[in-house]
Structures are given as structure tokens and as C-alpha cells.
Amino acid sequence: MTKKILLSVFLLPAVMTFAQQYGGMWIPTELNEKEMKDLGLKISAKDIFNPQKASIKDAVVQFNGGCTAEIISPKGLLLTNHHCGFGQIQAHSTVQNDLLSNGFWAKNTEGELPNPGVTVDFIVDIKEVSNQILEGTDNLTEPELSKQIAKNIEIYKNSQKIEPYQSISVKSMYYGNKFYAYTIETYKDIRLVGAPPQSIGKFGSDTDNWVWPRHTGDFSMFRIYAGKDNKPAEYSKDNIPYVPKHFLPVSIKDKNENDFTFVFGFPGRTTEYLPAIAVEKIMKEIDPARIAVRDVALKTLDEKMRTDDATRIQYSAKYASVANYWKKWIGEVEGLKKSNAVEKKVMYEGSLVAKNHEVKTTLDQLNKLYNDQAPFALNNAYYSETLRNAETLMLANLYYNYITSVEAGRMDDKGTTAFKSRLTSFYKDYNAELDAKVTAKLLALYSNKTAAQFLPAGFEKYKNEAQNIQSIEEISKNSIITGRTEVNSASLSKDIEKAFSNQDKLIKTLKKDPVYQLFVSMRDTYTTKADPQFTSLQTKIDALQKTFMAQQMATDKDRKFFPDANSTLRVTYGKVKGSSPRDAVSYNYQTHLAGVLEKYVPGDYEFDVPKKLIDLYNKKDFGNYKDKTGDVPVGFTATNHTTGGNSGSPALDANGNLVGLNFDRQWEGTMSDINYDPRFSRNIMVDTKYILFIIDKYADSKWLIDEMKVVK
Numbered sequence: 001m002t003k004k005i006l007l008s009v010f011l012l013p014a015v016m017t018f019a020q021q022y023g024g025m026w027i028p029t030e031l032n033e034k035e036m037k038d039l040g041l042k043i044s045a046k047d048i049f050n051p052q053k054a055s056i057k058d059a060v061v062q063f064n065g066g067c068t069a070e071i072i073s074p075k076g077l078l079l080t081n082h083h084c085g086f087g088q089i090q091a092h093s094t095v096q097n098d099l100l101s102n103g104f105w106a107k108n109t110e111g112e113l114p115n116p117g118v119t120v121d122f123i124v125d126i127k128e129v130s131n132q133i134l135e136g137t138d139n140l141t142e143p144e145l146s147k148q149i150a151k152n153i154e155i156y157k158n159s160q161k162i163e164p165y166q167s168i169s170v171k172s173m174y175y176g177n178k179f180y181a182y183t184i185e186t187y188k189d190i191r192l193v194g195a196p197p198q199s200i201g202k203f204g205s206d207t208d209n210w211v212w213p214r215h216t217g218d219f220s221m222f223r224i225y226a227g228k229d230n231k232p233a234e235y236s237k238d239n240i241p242y243v244p245k246h247f248l249p250v251s252i253k254d255k256n257e258n259d260f261t262f263v264f265g266f267p268g269r270t271t272e273y274l275p276a277i278a279v280e281k282i283m284k285e286i287d288p289a290r291i292a293v294r295d296v297a298l299k300t301l302d303e304k305m306r307t308d309d310a311t312r313i314q315y316s317a318k319y320a321s322v323a324n325y326w327k328k329w330i331g332e333v334e335g336l337k338k339s340n341a342v343e344k345k346v347m348y349e350g351s352l353v354a355k356n357h358e359v360k361t362t363l364d365q366l367n368k369l370y371n372d373q374a375p376f377a378l379n380n381a382y383y384s385e386t387l388r389n390a391e392t393l394m395l396a397n398l399y400y401n402y403i404t405s406v407e408a409g410r411m412d413d414k415g416t417t418a419f420k421s422r423l424t425s426f427y428k429d430y431n432a433e434l435d436a437k438v439t440a441k442l443l444a445l446y447s448n449k450t451a452a453q454f455l456p457a458g459f460e461k462y463k464n465e466a467q468n469i470q471s472i473e474e475i476s477k478n479s480i481i482t483g484r485t486e487v488n489s490a491s492l493s494k495d496i497e498k499a500f501s502n503q504d505k506l507i508k509t510l511k512k513d514p515v516y517q518l519f520v521s522m523r524d525t526y527t528t529k530a531d532p533q534f535t536s537l538q539t540k541i542d543a544l545q546k547t548f549m550a551q552q553m554a555t556d557k558d559r560k561f562f563p564d565a566n567s568t569l570r571v572t573y574g575k576v577k578g579s580s581p582r583d584a585v586s587y588n589y590q591t592h593l594a595g596v597l598e599k600y601v602p603g604d605y606e607f608d609v610p611k612k613l614i615d616l617y618n619k620k621d622f623g624n625y626k627d628k629t630g631d632v633p634v635g636f637t638a639t640n641h642t643t644g645g646n647s648g649s650p651a652l653d654a655n656g657n658l659v660g661l662n663f664d665r666q667w668e669g670t671m672s673d674i675n676y677d678p679r680f681s682r683n684i685m686v687d688t689k690y691i692l693f694i695i696d697k698y699a700d701s702k703w704l705i706d707e708m709k710v711v712k
Helices: 002-010 033-039 086-091 144-159 276-305 309-338 341-355 358-389 391-407 413-428 432-449 465-477 503-512 514-529 531-555 593-599 611-619 667-673 688-698 702-707
Strands: 060-063 067-071 077-080 120-128 166-173 178-187 189-195 220-226 260-265 570-575 579-582 585-587 590-592 633-638 650-652 658-665 683-687
Touching: 033 260, 033 570, 060 077, 067 260, 077 189, 077 658, 086 189, 086 220, 086 309, 144 166, 144 178, 178 220, 260 658, 276 309, 276 341, 276 358, 276 432, 309 341, 309 667, 341 358, 341 531, 358 391, 358 432, 358 514, 358 531, 391 413, 391 432, 391 503, 391 514, 432 465, 465 514, 503 514, 514 531, 579 667, 590 593, 593 611, 593 633, 611 688, 633 688, 658 667, 658 688, 683 688, 688 702
Parallel strands: none
Antiparallel strands: 060 067, 060 120, 067 077, 077 220, 120 178, 166 178, 189 220, 260 570, 260 650, 579 585, 590 633, 633 683, 650 658, 658 683
16 A cells, blocks of 8 residues: 555656645745746736735635635626525525526616625735734643633734724634734625526536536626725615726636646635544544435435425525535545545654654544544534534524523523524525425434434434424424414514514423424433533644644645635645546546537526527637637636635636636545645636626626726
């Protein structure tokens, strides 16, 4: 095994630099400019991030707290993924006016649609503040360590002079070995400008998700609005389009294999520096448990969504969200196995121990802790995923937290109003009868897969799925939580205000509710028999992981370390490249419109194609957007190290021009969150030529093209 692993490292393609052997999500103030220029970068690191003057960072924003977006015009025009804007597109959709199916294109700024609550965040500055945040923490252990760090963070934030519309966020890096402060500006008036129909924006849907070759036009367009002083402002019809410090020119030049690219965005979470034992547990136990729960939920939802349009619209965003990581975890498990991730970690740990014997002590302790935690961690995976995917139990959890807050005197009128608003939003997209089936099936899975010590008394009755479907439906029909039975002469799902008119009666009725009591039995068992042990061991693991991280950085002097992703602004770079993920299988780096027609299945939920797009293809009416093949390029792959949160991130060329929109990764390489392997790890991007082709030729929205600076 050792010989095979070493051989695979030495046979990596020549274009992969040493840094890309490990991937890289770099803090933009700490870029390796020489390495980037050696790979092909033409601009300077200051052109990418400069707090003193306009730079590319001024065109890159975090979209609504989870995705990335970029400004592509001097009028605040914003580009992100279709799946990032999906919730907003859905919110504006009805059965009569189905924007998901039909698409939406404003004809001018007056036709752009407001989206209450949606925000975008600009990063104005980044500073390392490790000395200030770690002051006075020597020799402290938990919980005193966390208290002192929290105190130091508040002292630092209070010492900074910022504008009223700015905020400061201090983030831990390298498992608490370093800290960075981010100055943030938040804009709150974000309007929907355009979105293709989901037959373009979601083409391939779940079948093609995480898969290459890909033919999805995964983009949507918004616009940032500001007050008349160009500063952040709450929504107002008097607001004006935001004038950015910088916007990205859009390139429609052809791409070639080995072209330099970099992706600028907000990757969510990676764990590249875990010990081998942790990776093994994820691969063999935790991910398979999560996959099993979501597999049941998705199959049950899909059966209904395929036969009922109202359910399809109601559940489309939720289904996509659940399916996204379900498929990712499947690919992650396969990728970890295929890339020999555990074996490589073991070898690397051996090399560290050979240089620093203190590492062995740390690893021995980590191995014991992970093995001790394993049964509790597995129960945590099944329990948390069951609650996350059985919405009826999720509702019961919300009411439990509400009742607990009321009885503890922590729920004031403002809190109750916020809670009722949350419930209204939840019930809008909740089908009690459908979720009764989901809950029934998940309870059967939970009962059969969970060790007896973690099950409530009498829970064996839920082992039979068929019986559950009948019994949970009966419980659901007799529950006020589901909204199918009234309290205070009102249904919670239809008249929140009236249902809450007598709070004491509501709480008494909730406590007797069969769904509530079912949830409480599960919660009480979990919180007494699993969670304390899981959490206690995790606290010890986290402390040792900090030590292990510091030891890796101190011992391996030849390796360049980047901090794990934590939703902060990062730069990753690589080259346009195809892949050979399996024996006798080779993928080109580029897909084309012809591939869309090859996959076309009339009327299909995932592979239908709009007639107008077919007509444009048949007429070869491609305008300026075809490439050297004579066809319109749709997507391409590169070796950039991305993850969730990078959705919507700009893919830029050597000169800082927008060439693509990041939206996915290749399934064989989704393990890059844990173990980046340059042989398999590829990010997937929508080609800017396809984006502009759809806007111009399909949507007849050339007014948007005219706003942009198009590089030919």
C-alpha cells in the first residue's frame, strides 16, 4: 500500500504545483503572488485585494449569508447562481405565475422585484489580530479560554472606529491558533433582475448535481440598491442602483486547457487537517448515516413532487437543499476511498512523528478520543438528520424552544412576534400530510439504526415502516402542531394570531400534543444519553486538534498552510483542466449547447428544454457567443479548490476578467473538503459565453448586456 501511495504522488500531472497537491483557500491579504504569477497571473496581488483603493474585492460579495455573488456593471448589477437565488425566485412564484418554470426578466429597473431580508456583504478590510485576541490566554483551558477570547474580541471590536453601516467580525483560523478581523459593509435592498427558467438554471437537477459533464445554466441576476448617498439603506422605492468601486469586466474569449484561473469567494467549511482516525470515522460511519436519512426523505418527497405542481413549487427549494449534500456525501465517501485518504493521512502523520515525537502523543490521544466518541457521534448523526428532515419533528422542536423560553421568562413580546413570523414562513411551505409520511419512514429508520441504549422506552413500535405510515398519519391529524387540529378556535398553520390569542391555553395544549410528546421523548433520551458525552469528548478533541494543527505547522516547514474555510473571503487558483477520474474514462474541460440537446427529454422534470432554446440551437443563432468549435460553451472545469459557499463565486482569468460562475464540483472530487486530490478535484463553472447568450438571445434582455463591459 505504501508503494502505491508514494507512486501516485510522484505521478501527479506536471502542471500541478506543490501547493496544489494540498489545494488552497488563501486569505486574500496573504497571497503567494510569485506562485500565482508562475502559474499565469498577469495582475498583481494588490489588484485583487487592496483596502486603500478599488480592487477586485470591491466587486465580490457574500450573498444572503451563504453564497457568493459579483458585481458586473457600474450600476450594481449582481450575478450569482440560480440555486443561490432560488428561494427568492420561488417566493415570487405562484401556480398562476410560475417564475421557476417560466423564468423572469425585468424589462427595466422599474420592473425589478424587491426581496425583503436579503443582504449582501462587502469585505472592506482584513487584519490579523492574533496578538490582541490571544492576550492573557496562555495556559488557559476550557471554559476559561473561550471566555477570555470572547472578552478580548469585544475589547478589540469596541476599540475600532467604524461607520454606522459597518460591522466587525473576528474569525478564528487554524483551530484557534490565529485570529483575523473583517470590516464588513452590508447592503439591504437587493432586487431580482433576471433568472432563466429552471429548465435552464436547474437543467439536470438532481441527476446531474455534482456530476460532470454538466450542462446547467446555473445563474440568476440581482441588483444592489443604495440610498442617494450610495450608502446602505433599508428598502425604499426612492433608492437608486448602487455605484460600485469596482465591477468585473465579462470576458467572452475562448478558453484553453491549462489557462490560469482564480476563484474569489466565501467558501463555507473544510476540514483539511484532521487526523486519519477522524477521516475514517467520517468515511465509514458518519457520512453513511446522513446519506441514509436523506435518501428516505428525498424519495418520499420526489414521489409527490412529480405528480403535483403545487407540491413541486412548495417544496422545490427545500428538496434541492436536502439533495445537495446528500449527493455530496455520497461522492465524498467514494472519493475518500478512491484517493486513499486515510492511508495518506497515516503516512503523513508518520512523517510528522519522525520529525517531532510530541506529535505521537497528540495522535494517540486523538485516536482514543475518537474511538470513545464513535457511538455517541453516530447517534448524533442519525438524531440531527432525522430532526432536520422530518419537518413535523422540527416544528415540535421550535415549539419546545418557545415554551422553554416562555417558562424561563426569556420570551418578551418582540420575541413572540419574531417567533410567530418564523412559524408563518414555515407553514407556508409545509405539507402536513406529506410530511407525516416522511416522518413515519424516518422514525422507522431511526428506530432500526439506533443502538437500544439511545432509544426512548417503547420506541421499538416504530420499527415497522408500513405501520408507522398509518400511526403517524393518525397522530398528525390530531395535532395542533401540524395545523390539522385547532387551538383557540384556530389552526396554527392558517391563523397564527388567533391561535396565539390565549398563550396559556396554547402552551397547555401543546404539551399534550401527540407530536410534541413524541419529539420530547426523543429529545430527552438524546440529551441525557448521548449529547453530553458527545459534546464533552468533542471539547477535548477540539483542544487537541488545536495542538495538532500547531504541531503540523511547526514541524512541516516545507508545506504552505492555508486556514480551513469558515465562510470568510478567500482566493483559490488553478488551471482549466479536464480529468480522468476512472480507468478508461476521460473528460474534456468544456461542455457545449449540443450536450443540452443530447440530454433533452421532452416534458421531463429534470431534462426538459425550452422550445426557444431548441430553436436557437437549430438555427445556430449564437451571436458572439460561440467558440472555436462553432457551438456555445456551457460549462468548464478547473483545478480550483472550492466548496459550499463558493456557489456564485466569480471565476476570473489571468487579467481579472470574469470568465465563469462557480456552481459545483465534480462528484469524484467532493472529498476535497477533507482531502484535496489534484487528480480528481475539479470545480465546475458556467461559462460566461453561455450566460450572456441566454441573457441576450434567449431572454431578449440586451439592455443588461449593454450595462456590462464585455471583453472580446
